[in-house]
Amino acid sequence: MKAKMPNKPAETAQYVCMNCGAEFDFRRGDLACPSCGNTNKTELVAIDVRNYQPEENLYTDDDWHGG
Numbered sequence: 001m002k003a004k005m006p007n008k009p010a011e012t013a014q015y016v017c018m019n020c021g022a023e024f025d026f027r028r029g030d031l032a033c034p035s036c037g038n039t040n041k042t043e044l045v046a047i048d049v050r051n052y053q054p055e056e057n058l059y060t061d062d063d064w065h066g067g
Contacts, residue, residue, distance in 0.1 A: 008055075010041070014048035023047070 010031035016023045022035035032039045 010044075011046060011049055011055075013046040013050070015044050016047050018043040018045060 010026060012027050014023060014025050015031070015033075017033035017036060017038050019038040019040070020033060020036040022033055024034050030039070031041060031044055033044060038044065
């Protein structure tokens with residue numbers, strides 16, 4: 001599981017709305033489903049996130065292990 005920064009702004013990613021099932025790209029602004037207008041962040045799930053540097057900075061070498 002990835003570490004999450006509390007109260008961080010919505011990240012640029014592809015999302016799926018758990019309310020209506022719509023998938024959409026989000027780049028900036030207020031996160032909302034373009035299909036149903038849902039703004040509940042717990043129901044808008046990022047399914048494809050690329051290189052979010054502020055989050056990557058939270059990790060240390062101890063967080064990466066072999067497996």
